[in-house]
Amino acid sequence: MIAFKLAYRNLIGAGLRTWLNVTVLSFAYVVIIFHQGLIDGWHRQGLLDLKAWEVGGGHLWHPAYNRYDPITFQDSHRNIDDKLIKKFNEGQIAPVLVVQASAYPDGRLISVILKGIAPRQEIVSIPTRYLADNNAVNAVIGTRMAKLMKVKEGDNILIRWRDKNGVFDATEVHIIKIFKCDVPSVDNGQIWLSLENLQKMTGLVNEATYFILSESYNEGKTDEWKFIPPSYLTRELDEIIRSKRGGGMIMQGILLIIALLAIFDTQVLSIFRRQREIGTYIALGMTRPQVIGIFTVEGAAHSVFAALAGAVYGIPLFIYLAKYGISFGFGDMGLTLADTLYPYYSLELIFWTVLIVVLAATIVSYLPARRIAKMKPTEALKGKLQ
Numbered sequence: 001m002i003a004f005k006l007a008y009r010n011l012i013g014a015g016l017r018t019w020l021n022v023t024v025l026s027f028a029y030v031v032i033i034f035h036q037g038l039i040d041g042w043h044r045q046g047l048l049d050l051k052a053w054e055v056g057g058g059h060l061w062h063p064a065y066n067r068y069d070p071i072t073f074q075d076s077h078r079n080i081d082d083k084l085i086k087k088f089n090e091g092q093i094a095p096v097l098v099v100q101a102s103a104y105p106d107g108r109l110i111s112v113i114l115k116g117i118a119p120r121q122e123i124v125s126i127p128t129r130y131l132a133d134n135n136a137v138n139a140v141i142g143t144r145m146a147k148l149m150k151v152k153e154g155d156n157i158l159i160r161w162r163d164k165n166g167v168f169d170a171t172e173v174h175i176i177k178i179f180k181c182d183v184p185s186v187d188n189g190q191i192w193l194s195l196e197n198l199q200k201m202t203g204l205v206n207e208a209t210y211f212i213l214s215e216s217y218n219e220g221k222t223d224e225w226k227f228i229p230p231s232y233l234t235r236e237l238d239e240i241i242r243s244k245r246g247g248g249m250i251m252q253g254i255l256l257i258i259a260l261l262a263i264f265d266t267q268v269l270s271i272f273r274r275q276r277e278i279g280t281y282i283a284l285g286m287t288r289p290q291v292i293g294i295f296t297v298e299g300a301a302h303s304v305f306a307a308l309a310g311a312v313y314g315i316p317l318f319i320y321l322a323k324y325g326i327s328f329g330f331g332d333m334g335l336t337l338a339d340t341l342y343p344y345y346s347l348e349l350i351f352w353t354v355l356i357v358v359l360a361a362t363i364v365s366y367l368p369a370r371r372i373a374k375m376k377p378t379e380a381l382k383g384k385l386q
Contacts (some may be wrong), residue, residue, distance in 0.1 A: 007248050018302070021262050025306035025357070028259040030314040032252045033353050037318065037343035038326070039248060046182075046336040047234060053183040055124045055233045060093070060211040060225035067185075070100045070113070075163070077207045078224065084211065092217045094121035095208035097198050103191065106150040112145075112191050114161060116198030123214045126186065130177040131194040138194070139144040142187025145176045153178050159191070164203040171201070182338045183265075199292040237336050256357065259306075260364045267299050267368045282371035292369045299365020303358045318345050 065076035080088075080095055086091045097116040102109055119132040131138050141149075151157060160170040173193065181187050199205050211225070231238075281291045283336055325340035 017266060018305075021259075021266055021302050022305045022309050024262055025259040025302055025361070026310035026314075028252075028255050029306055029310040029353065029357060031255055031318070032357075033314065033318070033345060034234075034250060034321075034343065035248050035349060036245075036349055036353070037322075037345040038341060039241060039244050040346065040349065041322075041342050041344035042244075042337065043237070045338055045342060046237045046241075049182045049336055049338065050234050050237065051230065052125045053186045054124060054212075055230050056094075057213040057215040057217050058230050059228040059233065061228050062209055063226050065098070065209055067098075071139055073098050073100045073113075073209070074166075076209050077204055080206050080208050081224075087217070088118065091122060092214045094118055094123045094212040096210050096212060097195055097202070097204060097207060098200060098209040099161050099202055101191075103149060104158040104160070105151055105155075108149075108259060110149060111189070112159070113189050114159070114191050114193055114198055116193050116195035118195045121212075123212050125181075126192060127177050127179050128192070128194075131192070131197075134194055134196050137171055137197055139173040140177040140179060140192045141175060142179055142190065144184065144187040145190060146175070148188075151175055161202065163201070169201065174264045183336050197202060256360065260360055263299050263361055264364045264368065265301050266302075267295060267365050290367070295369040296362060296366045299369075300358060300362040302365075304340050304359035307354050307357075313346045318343065 030093040062078055064072050066072045077097060084093060084095070088095060095118060098116040099116075101112050101114045103112045104110075107362055116267040117126065117128050117131075119128045119130075121128055125138055141151075146152065149157065149291050155175050156172045157175065158170060160168060163169055175192065193201075195208075199207065210228075278291055281294070282288065321343050322345060327340045
């Protein structure tokens with residue numbers, strides 16, 4: 001207990017030097033928590049968007065289907081059997097037919113992917129209700145696709161595709177709705193049609209390429225369709241977040257080292273200037289480990305005061321950012337990234353950040369304090385450097 005009392009009295013007595021160290025270390029606290037919270041918020045937000053717009057509860061793919069290889073689209077389709085039709089009627093799956101095509105907005109050639117989806121599905125957030133009229137070839141597209149093709153709602157564009165026999169066919173589709181979506185794989189290069197219309201256009205009646213599953217779907221794997229879990233469909237975002245965390249740790253580490261270096265220099269200077277005080281402590285009967293403990297506690301206390309100081313201005317800042325978000329003006333980067341990011345600060349993040357900084361400050365304070373063990377009390381009382 002005496003170590004804590006003496007450490008507190010010495011820190012307060014140091015005045016400006018103590019508060020400079022506390023200010024620098026509190027800034028490190030706030031920046032570390034802010035950056036990690038921003039990354040966690042992006043990850044959390046991205047997973048929610050992917051689940052809502054594309055992933056659902058997972059997919060069932062045709063074994064030959066590869067969403068990165070358009071050449072596979074021609075043969076990646078199969079008849080929807082009665083069991084799957086029943087699941088569709090129960091709202092547990094949404095069939096999707098994928099066809100490679102070309103679009104000609106204003107005479108320009110753009111390679112696109114036609115995706116037929118059931119208008120009455122409610123598993124993903126794509127506004128498929130606008131496709132309910134099967135008597136007209138309506139389409140919904142994302143804002144990125146609309147910008148690429150330079151079209152607006154109400155425009156007609158010519159598209160050309162191959163049917164199941166490899167014969168070219170073409171027609172005009174009506175852009176009935178342009179939707180805003182933060183998931184590029186639902187938007188970029190995609191034109192969404194009614195499943196029934198696309199099946200008629202290609203001659204692939206009652207066939208699909210893959211199924212989007214609801215959260216309640218629990219049939220698992222099948223022999224005819226390849227089950228794709230949500231973790232596989234979100235792995236790209238997970239890898240991006242992992243790399244961002246790694247880069248952030250380097251920046252946070254440098255910032256923390258700078259703050260800890262200030263504490264280390266302060267402790268070295270303090271031990272050099274307070275040799276007579278150290279000799280007095282030992283002469284009065286304190287053991288060397290007790291004296292070392294005083295200086296170690298002094299250094300570690302910087303991190304505790306810094307946590308309290310950081311909380312004064314950090315907590316209001318974090319609450320504001322979590323409520324209103326922060327926009328960096330990224331624009332379209334081809335990532336699952338919203339215009340406004342909402343940081344997510346978990347108790348686990350705050351706990352581990354505080355614990356790591358306190359432990360690091362304690363170790364940095366202990367290293368120079370070990371020198372006290374080599375001092376002779378008589379020479380320390382004279383103020384001679386050992």
